[in-house]
Amino acid sequence: MGKLFYGTQTGTTEGVADAIKKYLPNLVSEIKCIQFAKREELEACDFLILGGSTWGDGELTDDWLDFFPQLDLMSFEGKKVALFSLGDQTGYSYNFVSAMKLLYDKVIERGAEVVACRVSKEGFEFDHSESIVDGHFVGLVVDEVNEPELTDARVKTWAEEVLSAVGNSAVAV
Numbered sequence: 513m514g515k516l517f518y519g520t521q522t523g524t525t526e527g528v529a530d531a532i533k534k535y536l537p538n539l540v541s542e543i544k545c546i547q548f549a550k551r552e553e554l555e556a557c558d559f560l561i562l563g564g565s566t567w568g569d570g571e572l573t574d575d576w577l578d579f580f581p582q583l584d585l586m587s588f589e590g591k592k593v594a595l596f597s598l599g600d601q602t603g604y605s606y607n608f609v610s611a612m613k614l615l616y617d618k619v620i621e622r623g624a625e626v627v628a629c630r631v632s633k634e635g636f637e638f639d640h641s642e643s644i645v646d647g648h649f650v651g652l653v654v655d656e657v658n659e660p661e662l663t664d665a666r667v668k669t670w671a672e673e674v675l676s677a678v679g680n681s682a683v684a685v
């Protein structure tokens with residue numbers, strides 16, 4: 513069993529976190545804003561979902577920025593990590609969901625195995641994203657500003673990939 517930790521500025525990310533838990537009830541025992549998390553909580557998990565939204569010129573939310581130095585004190589060896597990000601592909605087309613790459617790089621550096629990290633760019637229109645590696649997003653991407661009607665389907669498809677990567681067999685509906 514794992515936990516989901518998210519960062520948010522406006523509360524929108526919490527709704528996406530709830531949608532993720534809906535499809536991964538046997539993998540996610542708790543959802544928590546990173547602002548209220550302790551390093552030991554992340555260290556105790558073999559499976560983590562980390563996410564948030566991108567702000568400004570590709571930055572993490574303030575709560576993630578505050579917690580980020582704690583990641584340098586952790587080992588992610590033996591942990592599977594899945595990532596998700598919210599972004600605005602129209603208003604912030606030049607750095608769409610780029611903050612997710614900061615989390616990706618950090619957990620890889622600390623020894624994690626990132627799962628469900630080959631998410632298609634298809635269906636999105638943007639100029640640039642740091643969160644693309646080898647032609648794919650490194651985690652789930654949703655645009656609650658411009659395409660909220662697509663969020664549930666995107667979460668479900670990604671959750672199936674997460675379950676496949678961690679050895680579970682079915683997505684809850």
